[in-house]
Amino acid sequence: MGNCLDSSEKSISSEPSTFNAGSSTTTTASKFSSISSTTTLGLSTGSDFSVSEKCQIAPQGQILEVPNLRIFTFAELRSATRNFKPDSVLGEGGFGTVFKGWLDEKTLAPAKSGAGMVVAVKKLNPESMQGFEEWQSEVNFLGRLSHPNLVKLLGYCLEEKELLLVYEFMAKGSLENHLFRRGAAFDPLSWNLRLKIAIGAARGLAFLHTSEKQIIYRDFKASNILLDTNYNAKLSDFGLAKHGPTGGDSHVTTRVMGTYGYAAPEYVATGHLYVKSDVYGFGVVLLEMLSGQRALDTNRPSGQHNLVDWAKPYLSDRRKLARLMDPRLEGQYPSKGVLHAAQLTLKCLASEPRNRPSMKEVVETLEQIEAIKSRSKDSTKDATAPRHASRRPAQSPVHHRSPLHPKHDGTGSGVRVNHHSPKLR
Numbered sequence: 001m002g003n004c005l006d007s008s009e010k011s012i013s014s015e016p017s018t019f020n021a022g023s024s025t026t027t028t029a030s031k032f033s034s035i036s037s038t039t040t041l042g043l044s045t046g047s048d049f050s051v052s053e054k055c056q057i058a059p060q061g062q063i064l065e066v067p068n069l070r071i072f073t074f075a076e077l078r079s080a081t082r083n084f085k086p087d088s089v090l091g092e093g094g095f096g097t098v099f100k101g102w103l104d105e106k107t108l109a110p111a112k113s114g115a116g117m118v119v120a121v122k123k124l125n126p127e128s129m130q131g132f133e134e135w136q137s138e139v140n141f142l143g144r145l146s147h148p149n150l151v152k153l154l155g156y157c158l159e160e161k162e163l164l165l166v167y168e169f170m171a172k173g174s175l176e177n178h179l180f181r182r183g184a185a186f187d188p189l190s191w192n193l194r195l196k197i198a199i200g201a202a203r204g205l206a207f208l209h210t211s212e213k214q215i216i217y218r219d220f221k222a223s224n225i226l227l228d229t230n231y232n233a234k235l236s237d238f239g240l241a242k243h244g245p246t247g248g249d250s251h252v253t254t255r256v257m258g259t260y261g262y263a264a265p266e267y268v269a270t271g272h273l274y275v276k277s278d279v280y281g282f283g284v285v286l287l288e289m290l291s292g293q294r295a296l297d298t299n300r301p302s303g304q305h306n307l308v309d310w311a312k313p314y315l316s317d318r319r320k321l322a323r324l325m326d327p328r329l330e331g332q333y334p335s336k337g338v339l340h341a342a343q344l345t346l347k348c349l350a351s352e353p354r355n356r357p358s359m360k361e362v363v364e365t366l367e368q369i370e371a372i373k374s375r376s377k378d379s380t381k382d383a384t385a386p387r388h389a390s391r392r393p394a395q396s397p398v399h400h401r402s403p404l405h406p407k408h409d410g411t412g413s414g415v416r417v418n419h420h421s422p423k424l425r
């Protein structure tokens with residue numbers, strides 16, 4: 001695995017990138033100048049790639065020289081989503097609302113609903129704090145990254161104040177919904193499915209971390225892990241992604257952004273962002289998958305709001321571990337596998353970034369855990385199928401929906417609250 005970066009760099013960031021699939025060939029740089037005279041696609045700090053002249057295509061992913069994206073008009077996306085029909089809403093996040101839409105598979109022109117291919121259209125909410133910069137970072141990073149465990153960005157729209165992104169449709173929605181929502185659409189995930197999802201997401205992160213110019217994802221959380229029909233996991237949302245340190249530095253220093261409960265302690269405390277800060281976020285998601293509990297939940301008794309703080313003692317005690325496990329699993333898991341997963345989670349959550357494993361090591365360990373077969377009496381059941389009928393009482397999703405609050409602390413960092421976990425902005 002690898003990508004097509006090498007040290008003989010040719011910066012592509014100042015070149016306007018041209019789209020030529022379909023009918024609306026447009027130069028992205030000129031498009032951007034319509035919204036900002038100083039910011040053009042590829043010229044933003046932190047998201048410029050450099051590539052070698054000869055780009056090797058790795059079997060498990062690649063970084064394209066230029067974003068290969070369709071530029072949509074607003075009218076096209078309005079038509080594809082049936083005028084942003086409320087009943088086609090797939091979800092809502094800090095950037096805005098995500099709608100289901102239909103496009104012609106070949107031309108990517110709007111298609112009749114039910115015809116062509118399904119896509120997800122994310123539309124900026126004018127009140128969002130995640131504005132142009134994050135939209136631009138998404139286009140610059142995700143538009144060039146291609147990997148089976150990264151969601152595919154198909155194109156975008158930039159018209160007046162309208163900012164939209166068009167993605168491949170992920171039929172099973174987010175991991176967050178499957179872990180924490182209740183209802184017919186969200187059957188409990190089996191142990192094997194949880195492992196499959198963890199491995200997929202880990203491979204996605206490992207790809208980013210091992211690319212020659214490392215990419216730190218910075219917003220690893222259950223809502224950013226999307227699932228296709230077969231529960232293949234793909235990372236979405238590259239709005240906060242950042243290049244890793246260069247010149248032998250261990251970290252980059254940056255404004256603190258991300259989501260409370262998932263962000264690594266050293267990053268929140270100092271603004272020092274390590275590649276291993278992502279590994280901490282991965283550990284938090286593993287813990288959510290084991291326990292079925294949210295990273296941050298103010299509905300839990302006081303002292304238990306922060307999952308990592310209260311669950312760590314359970315992870316390190318083999319006898320206590322069973323009490324931590326998600327009741328929706330109904331005990332259907334190999335105890336040896338769970339023990340290894342708990343140990344891995346603890347390593348990912350180590351206070352010192354250098355004591356955390358690399359994502360490559362995480363992938364290898366998870367694959368070993370996957371090979372451990374359950375010896376329980378139910379091991380003959382198809383453990384890859386979602387589990388039905390939870391005995392746990394219905395639990396409504398936790399929504400911390402509040403206005404966005406910039407934090408005036410003089411450091412340039414800010415806190416914002418979104419619908420799930422408070423965001424660091």
Ligand SMILES: Nc1ncnc2c1ncn2[C@@H]1O[C@H](COP(=O)(O)OP(=O)(O)OP(=O)(O)O)[C@@H](O)[C@H]1O
Binds near residue numbers: 090167168418
């Ligand atoms: N490509 C997609 N296919 C299917 N559903 C999607 C897709 N992208 C997003 N969604 C749905 O829309 C929801 C909102 O996504 P979005 O990324 O805007 O917000 P979020 O991840 O929940 O929060 P944040 O803004 O903090 O990242 C997701 O949880 C998911 O259910």
Ligand SMILES: [Mg+2]
Binds near residue numbers: 224237
């Ligand atoms: Mg998201």
